[in-house]
Amino acid sequence: MPVISSSGMRRLGQAARRLKDRFASRALILMYHRVTELPDDPYLLAVKPKHFAEQLEVIRRYGFPMPLRQMVEALQDGKVPKRGIVVTFDDGYADNLYSAKPLLERYDIPATVFVTTGHVGHPCEFWWDELDRVLLQPGKLPPRLELSLDGRAWQWELGEAATYTTADYQRDRTWHIEREDDPTPRHRLHRSLYQLLHNLTERDKQQLLGNLRKWAGAEPIGRPTHRTLSHHELVHLAEGGLIEVGAHTVTHPMLSALSVVEQRDEIRRSRAHLEGILNRPVTSFAYPHGSYTKETLAVVREAGFACASSSEPDAVRTNADCFQLPRIVVRDWDRETFTRWLRRW
Numbered sequence: 634m635p636v637i638s639s640s641g642m643r644r645l646g647q648a649a650r651r652l653k654d655r656f657a658s659r660a661l662i663l664m665y666h667r668v669t670e671l672p673d674d675p676y677l678l679a680v681k682p683k684h685f686a687e688q689l690e691v692i693r694r695y696g697f698p699m700p701l702r703q704m705v706e707a708l709q710d711g712k713v714p715k716r717g718i719v720v721t722f723d724d725g726y727a728d729n730l731y732s733a734k735p736l737l738e739r740y741d742i743p744a745t746v747f748v749t750t751g752h753v754g755h756p757c758e759f760w761w762d763e764l765d766r767v768l769l770q771p772g773k774l775p776p777r778l779e780l781s782l783d784g785r786a787w788q789w790e791l792g793e794a795a796t797y798t799t800a801d802y803q804r805d806r807t808w809h810i811e812r813e814d815d816p817t818p819r820h821r822l823h824r825s826l827y828q829l830l831h832n833l834t835e836r837d838k839q840q841l842l843g844n845l846r847k848w849a850g851a852e853p854i855g856r857p858t859h860r861t862l863s864h865h866e867l868v869h870l871a872e873g874g875l876i877e878v879g880a881h882t883v884t885h886p887m888l889s890a891l892s893v894v895e896q897r898d899e900i901r902r903s904r905a906h907l908e909g910i911l912n913r914p915v916t917s918f919a920y921p922h923g924s925y926t927k928e929t930l931a932v933v934r935e936a937g938f939a940c941a942s943s944s945e946p947d948a949v950r951t952n953a954d955c956f957q958l959p960r961i962v963v964r965d966w967d968r969e970t971f972t973r974w975l976r977r978w
């Protein structure tokens with residue numbers, strides 16, 4: 634009888650666990666933002682309707698699409714639905730109703746849309762879209778921007794990029810924030826403000842954006858292409874029962890940067906607002922920017938939610954915490970790319 638040393642036994646145990654993990658049921662929660670075709674998409678938020686349809690077809694063929702609620706109920710019973718796939722959308726863009734919903738209906742695939750309630754029926758764009766509108770569209774800007782914030786003075790020079798022609802725009806149109814190069818001083822300014830704005834309080838954010846618009850001579854009213862859902866559109870979105878509406882705070886802050894009192898206010902008010910519009914319980918939540926603390930988890934639970942989605946890119950396994958559900962971001966991929974990507978998971 635061969636003798637196995639204790640370290641050998643340990644290695645065998647580890648290998649068995651790895652194998653078990655490899656074949657254990659895993660499910661996926663997919664994270665989308667927009668279904669639309671945009672001339673530029675600096676944050677990679679949009680999936681073209683054609684590609685979205687192809688992705689849904691692949692999900693139908695290889696996966697087991699289900700509502701978030703069903704996935705959460707299975708997890709609460711200690712199970713993971715094999716090949717289970719949940720589709721989610723963040724933020725509450727109007728195209729979720731006009732482009733995503735008809736396709737979800739065509740393939741009979743349920744989805745959850747997490748809505749930032751402060752933007753419901755509001756004519757302003759999200760702050761990131763506003764940065765794109767003011768800084769990365771063709772036109773003329775003053776050559777220098779000076780801003781003061783928290784007693785600190787900031788200054789940027791645009792130089793020749795103050796004038797940005799349609800040809801310049803066409804050349805840089807496919808640029809996005811995940812690229813390391815910034816083709817013009819406008820892109821450098823955009824990146825600085827993008828990083829700065831992430832961590833500001835809502836008041837400072839609005840003040841900075843107001844100053845930026847004043848400097849650029851830009852209107853506060855947003856582009857129709859970047860519109861968020863109105864009150865009525867939200868009601869239509871939830872009609873038919875295929876789409877569940879979840880909460881995503883009021884102002885889309887970094888929750889981890891707020892006090893517990895402020896977090897509670899953002900989380901509870903967004904739920905109450907949606908329940909007032911939809912006249913039904915709202916039980917799912919998603920953390921804006923995937924940001925939260927230990928305290929946030931308790932606040933979300935106390936506020937009456939049954940689950941919360943993070944932005945941790947991972948598959949859902951049996952030990953998943955229903956208040957920190959992992960999600961993976963889907964990009965504007967065609968059928969083949971999406972299928973290959975899905976297989977890897």
Ligand SMILES: [Zn+2]
Pocket residue numbers: 723724881885920921922
């Ligand atoms: Zn969001």
